Amino acid sequence: MRKTTTLIFVLLIVLNLLSCNSKENNSQPNQTNLFKITKITKSGFERFGDSYKYNFIGEARNNSINIYDEVYTTLKVQLELENGSIITERDYDSGLMTGFGDIEKVWKPNEVRKIDDHGGLDSDFIPAHYKEYKIKKVVAIFDFDTEDLTNHTKNTSFDTLDITKQWNALK
Incomplete structure (x- = not known):
């Protein structure tokens, strides 16, 4: 009986801690479909010395x-090798200040917005x-970091664009 009581007590403490952590976080899990790229005006790689930038x-x-008070959109490029290995921005981070991102204010449901950042979103x-x-x-990965003041939430959503043909066309 004493072991059962102790176990129940420990479980209650753990569940309470988990509950407190989720309340403090005030965010929802990552979403994959909150935003969708609907139009491509410009999409391509540019050569810069010994590097490319998308x-x-x-x-x-x-x-x-939801109406999002602020949406900050950034871009990363991910390469999948034939052997299945994945090369991400962490693997090739140049340390240079690139790809600052696009900020949109008061983005309403079903509203379409231009993603630009004064000349386009750039990868590293x-x-x-x-x-x-x-x-x-x-793959180009678009991260949409959102802040919803009405619901007191912050989300990260993403959408992807296959840019393999553009990569393969590079010389």
Whole structure:
């Protein structure tokens, strides 16, 4: 009986701690479909010395039912090798100040907005020697970091765009 009481007491403490942590966080789990790229105006790689940088201008739709006070959109490029390994921005982070992102205010449900950042969203610099690798797929990942003041939440949503053909066309 004493072991059962102790176990119940420990479980109650753990559940209470988990509950407190989720209340303090005030955020929802990552969402994959709150925003969707709906139009591509410009999409391509540019050569900068020994590196490439991916640039995007287009439009995205707020697919949620929320009005977001602020949406900060950034862009990353991910390369999948033929052997299944994934190269992310962490692997090629140049340390340079690139890809500042686009900020939109008061983005309403179903509203389409231009994603631009004064000349396009830019990825970080990707080393040109990555062209020597056997690449299976290259994806642009758009991160939408949102703040909803009405519901007191912050979310991160993402959408992807397959840019393998553009990568393969590079010389």
